[in-house]
Amino acid sequence: MPDHFYRFRPTSALLDGYHELENQEIYFPTLNELNDPLEGFKDVVWRGDRIVWRNLFRHYLLCLTRTVSLVAFLGKEFTPKNAGNLVYETDIDLPVAPIREIYGRACNAFFNHEAADPLLNNLSETRKAVRRDELTYYLRLIHFSILTTVVEFFEDNGLKLMKSTSGMAELSAEVMATVPEILRLHSLADDDAKVLFFITENITQQLALIHELNNPVPEDRRSWLFIAHDFPTYYVTALERLLYPEWHAACFVTDPTNAAMWGHYGDGHQGMCLKFRGKPNNTGGAGLDLYKATSWGGNNHVGYSYVAHPFEPIRYTSEFPEIDFFESLGRLPKPKLKNFWYAGQNGELSDVATTLFSDEAKWREEYWRKFFSIYRTKLPQWSYENEHRIILSSSLENLESKEVRKLKYRFEDLAGIVFGLKTSTESKIAAMRIIERKCVESRRTDFEFWQAHYSHRTRQIELARLGLIKIDPGVVAATT
Known part of the structure; x- marks a missing residue:
């Protein structure tokens, strides 16, 4: 599993448009906002x-x-x-x-x-x-x-x-x-x-x-x-709404030098690419801690805390998981299943109910396995992205609101920023000032800035570390 994961963003989202960099936010779009019309296809x-x-x-x-x-x-x-x-x-x-x-x-x-x-x-x-x-x-x-x-x-x-x-x-x-x-x-x-x-x-x-x-x-x-x-x-x-919970995906890649990715998701190379540290988990993978609703108390009080969200690798295939509708009504309560969907005219139960309720633990295991397959499957034509994604799905909150789908990350998990070939000087300076302030507040000195450039030697985009730019007691200075 890679140590770092990269997220392309336009400067309008990171800076003056939505202030994602200042707020340390990752936005989870709806499926309709993603560019693959078969996203989430079942x-x-x-x-x-x-x-x-x-x-x-x-x-x-x-x-x-x-x-x-x-x-x-x-x-x-x-x-x-x-x-x-x-x-x-x-x-x-x-x-x-x-x-x-x-x-x-x-x-x-x-x-x-x-x-x-x-x-x-x-x-x-x-x-x-x-x-x-x-x-x-x-x-x-x-x-x-x-x-x-x-x-x-x-x-x-x-x-x-x-x-x-x-x-x-x-x-x-x-x-x-x-x-x-x-x-x-x-x-x-x-x-x-x-x-x-x-x-x-x-x-x-x-x-x-x-x-x-x-x-x-x-x-x-x-x-x-x-x-x-x-x-x-x-x-x-x-x-299909009766089958699986609503979900949203934030997309990451492991290669920040892909020209097509910069063009599609980095605002035509004018944007930036955020470099995140992957936190190892007990499954052999890596994740990112995000601040989200974790509990529900009295008087409609919702408790929040940082929760590890795994980076899920995408499986590129034309074989989408087959979902049996009558066996996958996971969003309905049992009374509605037993008294309506699985109920016969004389009170008898459907064979589907017998299969489902006889070993509910096994059913749930298979139910969630297919759910994971749904959001991890894309057609082979997208394989050049080598995408990993973090999934947001909650039973505690209504995810229709855009504000609810903006989750905060810890600043310590943001390792650096890569500037695109066409990122303006004004945008670079604005990002650096935000990072400068945050580094001073957290007493960090290890933040990295990188510049994407075209290499005539390799004939592809490469990254150059902006090593002369260092954050030192509240000042972004060029040192030699």
Whole structure:
């Protein structure tokens, strides 16, 4: 394991923009702020018995019903973010209000439909692995039927949501009538069906774009477009929130001379690279102590302390870990698993529950092993980075706030700063003054400054130690 780890940063983050150097902070971005669109990708598969599949459709009905009610209440103020946490709900979360009755009636209407049994049988009897495109395809097949039923039940309770549902009802009836034959054809196609699911979803997205291009949607109808077209895709994506806790990554490298890294993460060589000491740990690796929430007391008091965070090496491969959805619902409490997701109509438990609860320690070990694999996996195209990362994941704090995701490190663990080929003199002086003050306060004399430069001898970027610059009793002086 290397002794030092390097972190590229633009001067705007280190100095006058976010003052990371002054505050001794490491910022942990969201996955959307990272430049790899497959960051955190999970190869999720849905595989299970009739009980869990039936409950998945019940859950889809519940989330759709709740989303329709939100759109009816918020109107054009609705955004998909308003429905973000609905995925965590089950039937016990529904208020004692008409919506509980509407949901119950919608479930009865769907499961009594002649297409429901063939669909459940097809999914549960083969125990095949269903992936995103296929699940989205099945949800689109039944979506308009469910939506029509939900809207009509809302109207029965005095809430008029659409001028007429007749067109949608006719469309849903036609589609639902084709479900048994579609399932039969897909079973014959076998592996080729996977291609069909992808093509179908791709065509669906294209048609939606063409429709909106030719028929711009008024703002007051955009929320209904989300429900009518986007909801199945949104729901399948949202289901992943039930699997693993939210996490954020701060990225480090072991080679501070990579020109591409300076270009991508060092503000086009105008930034700086922080050099951190790796603290050896008992696993043979190294880590960095960061100040974070570690305990929760009375009166909402949160206790903080320095905690060792390991530098995790990235595994570069095109093989992403396969996650079985029904066996990985780690973010839900046991009552919701036993009383909803794993519960049969007559109180029996799914086979999934038997497997999970019979050896919970073994299940947890495998659950966390896959979690570690998720945030440590990137495609081979990124291997030139030779990245190590520190992961932030907390059950004590809401990590949505950027301020919460700024963790302090000890100044003693910052060994030095490397200036880029194009770092301005003003930025260098500003960084040196900050370091000077901190060294005086902590009585340090071992801080290092380095300059990146192009070597004509080796034809690559190298580092030159700025050995004449020494911090000595409060003065940054050039000595000879």
